[in-house]
Structure formats: structure tokens, C-alpha cells
Amino acid sequence: MSFDRLLERIVETQNPTVAGLDPKLEYIPAYLREEQFRLHGRNLKGASQAILAYNKALIDALCDVVPAVKPQCAYYEMFGYEGMKTLHDTIQYAKSKGMYVITDGKRNDIGTTMEAYAVAHLGATLVDSEEFEAFGGDSLTVNGYLGTDGVAPLVKLCNERDKGIFVLCKTSNKSSGELQDRQIGDMPVYRVMGEMCEHWGADAMGRYGYSAVGAVVGATYPEQLEELRRAMPHTFFLVPGYGAQGGGAWDVLGAFDERGLGAIVNSSRGILCAWQKEGCAEQEFAAAARREALRMKEDITQHLPAITLP
Numbered sequence: 001m002s003f004d005r006l007l008e009r010i011v012e013t014q015n016p017t018v019a020g021l022d023p024k025l026e027y028i029p030a031y032l033r034e035e036q037f038r039l040h041g042r043n044l045k046g047a048s049q050a051i052l053a054y055n056k057a058l059i060d061a062l063c064d065v066v067p068a069v070k071p072q073c074a075y076y077e078m079f080g081y082e083g084m085k086t087l088h089d090t091i092q093y094a095k096s097k098g099m100y101v102i103t104d105g106k107r108n109d110i111g112t113t114m115e116a117y118a119v120a121h122l123g124a125t126l127v128d129s130e131e132f133e134a135f136g137g138d139s140l141t142v143n144g145y146l147g148t149d150g151v152a153p154l155v156k157l158c159n160e161r162d163k164g165i166f167v168l169c170k171t172s173n174k175s176s177g178e179l180q181d182r183q184i185g186d187m188p189v190y191r192v193m194g195e196m197c198e199h200w201g202a203d204a205m206g207r208y209g210y211s212a213v214g215a216v217v218g219a220t221y222p223e224q225l226e227e228l229r230r231a232m233p234h235t236f237f238l239v240p241g242y243g244a245q246g247g248g249a250w251d252v253l254g255a256f257d258e259r260g261l262g263a264i265v266n267s268s269r270g271i272l273c274a275w276q277k278e279g280c281a282e283q284e285f286a287a288a289a290r291r292e293a294l295r296m297k298e299d300i301t302q303h304l305p306a307i308t309l310p
């Protein structure tokens, strides 16, 4: 099961964090941008190639110390088909370096359309009886608020092709409580969604006690994070909101189980923009990302036991 592979990578690196690849052109050092503009033109192709070069350098700098990357599709879609090619090439490059890839698409729709999204991100497209992987990520972020028929096609592929999903449960943004904190009977909506995740995952259990159906729970709501960890013992958490959104090490500790497993904490801007924050030379951007990734690892793991598999 795909999260088994992620858990094994986390234990190997002793690092329960993921680097978010949410690149903006202004994060990319000018020399790297100009190099790609000269080769491909000052247009969507040049911009997309600059992002690819930047991502590859970051992956090279992080792959032995960070278990996973999380490219957010929106940052690639904004460059049109050239951007989508960069998303594909980034996913493939990260996998070739042994990293686990969480494609952050937050997809959801009715069942039939969801089958198409599932094939695009977790499966393979059939052309004349030959299979072609479109993007090839290991897991996908998903909006579960359309209910079971929007999630079932993904769970089927998780079982068939060793993949995983992360379902939005309690999101990190300021307005998340407008709907997610509302009560349904004696429970807030995020707890109901948590129950649904446990239920969806029951037929897709992995070796280490976590199912292929994970949940997204924001670092910016530490109390709910702790509450959901207790309520969802078989659900692995993706925890965004550390760093740029204000979450710190103490906020994320409630996401972990007694073995230091149970969650992976994301930082995107914190790692991508480390070189700008440090004020180091442009050429050092990847080394600065590695320094920040190692600092984040230490920041979180100093409060956890050595991470072990059951």
C-alpha cells in the first residue's frame, strides 16, 4: 500500500516532512530564469522550463533528507500546457530520485468524472489496449465533500495500483471553520468527514496500521489536530500550515502517534523561499532549501520519539 512506502521513507530519513513544490517565477533566481528564457523564449515555455530547472535543483538538494514532495497543480496550470508538462516532468524526476510524490490537486466531482481524475493522477489511460500513466504521482489530495461516489473510484485505484489519497478534513485556512466547524448532530463537520475517511479506508489497510485513505488537517488548528488523531487511528495525516501560515513544531505534535508516525508536515514557501529569507547568494538557493528542510526536521523531531515502524 502506497502509504507503507511513504512510512518506510519517513523512517529511513527520520523525517516526517514534505517539501511543497508551489513555485512562482519570483522565487526563482534571476540567473536561472534568464538562462531558460534565452533557451526557450520569454513566454510560457521559458517560464515553465525555468520552474522545471528550479524544481530539479531543489529535488537534487533534498532527496536524501526529505522523503516526499508535494507539487500543487495550480502553480503549473497557470502556465498552460507547458506548465502541465513541467508538473509531469517534476513528478517523474522526483520519483527517479526515490522521493514519494503527493500530487496536490484537491480534485472532486461526480463518480464518472472522478473516474477520469483518478485515471489522470493515480492510474493509467488506456489507448488501444496499451496503458500510459498521465502524471504518475503516488497519491492525490481530494475534496471528499461530494460523498462516497466521488471517492470510491480513487480508493479502487489505491488498492489496484498501490496509491493513496488525502481527503480534506479540517483545512488550514482562516475561513475553514465557516463550514467545517458547524455541528451536525453532536459532531462538527470535520469530525463527520473524519469518520467517513476511516470508513472509506477500512478496505484499504496497509501493513503499518494506516489505510490508503489519508486526511488533510491543518497545523493552524492544533486542538482539532489532536482531537482528530484520537478519533482517526487508521488515517494518516497530511499537515499543511507549518511555517508561512504560522504553524510551529508544538502545533503539529498532536498529529503523531506514539511511534512518531501518523503524519507528514508540509512546508512550501518556507523551503522554496529560504534563499530569499536568508539573503544568501542566488546560486545558493538549493543549499538554502536544504538548510531550511533540515532545520524544520530538527524543529519537529526533537519533540518526537525516534520514528519506528510497528
Ligand SMILES: O=C(O)c1cc(=O)[nH]c(=O)n1[C@@H]1O[C@H](COP(=O)(O)O)[C@@H](O)[C@H]1O
Binding pocket: 020, 022, 072, 104, 106, 141, 170, 171, 172, 173, 216, 217, 218, 240, 241, 242, 243, 244, 245, 266, 267, 268, 269, 270
Ligand atoms: O491540501 C493541501 O496541501 C493544503 C490543505 C490545506 O488545508 N492548507 C494548505 O495550505 N494546503 C496546501 O499546502 C501548501 C501550503 O503552502 P505554504 O503555506 O507555502 O507552506 C499549499 O500548497 C496549499 O495549497
